[in-house]
Amino acid sequence: MVGLLDYLALHLPKARAQRSGLLGRGPVQRFELQAGGESFAGRFRKGELVLSPVLAPPAWTERLLVALSREAAADAEVRRAVSRSGWALR
Numbered sequence: 001m002v003g004l005l006d007y008l009a010l011h012l013p014k015a016r017a018q019r020s021g022l023l024g025r026g027p028v029q030r031f032e033l034q035a036g037g038e039s040f041a042g043r044f045r046k047g048e049l050v051l052s053p054v055l056a057p058p059a060w061t062e063r064l065l066v067a068l069s070r071e072a073a074a075d076a077e078v079r080r081a082v083s084r085s086g087w088a089l090r
Contacts, residue, residue, distance in 0.1 A: 004049070004057065005031040005042050011085045012068075013077055035078075036067030 005028040009017035018030035030043040040060070041052040051060045065087060072079035 004061070005029075005044075008033070008042075008064075011081060013081050033064075035064065036070035038063075038067045040064050040067070 005017070009015050009028045009031055012033060014035070015031060015033045017028045017032075020026040020029045031041060033040045039052070040063075042060075043050050049057065051057065053060070053063070055063060068078060068082055068087075072082050
């Protein structure tokens with residue numbers, strides 16, 4: 001699950017990510033995004049992935065994709081980022 005936050009931070013232009021390590025080049029430790037009128041966040045606490053809203057990772061990712069689809073309908077930058085990543089809008 002470590003790669004999930006890194007992947008999202010890399011592919012979503014409006015995501016805010018906080019990285020660990022020297023000069024902030026380590027893995028993402030905290031991720032935040034506003035999409036489709038909802039707030040999404042993820043972080044690692046004591047080696048465990050904590051997501052907000054509190055859902056299992058597959059359900060959280062599905063909800064994020066639905067919110068991104070709503071956002072992409074009105075924002076060309078988000079639409080390009082989602083399409084370039086190969087994700088199917090819902």
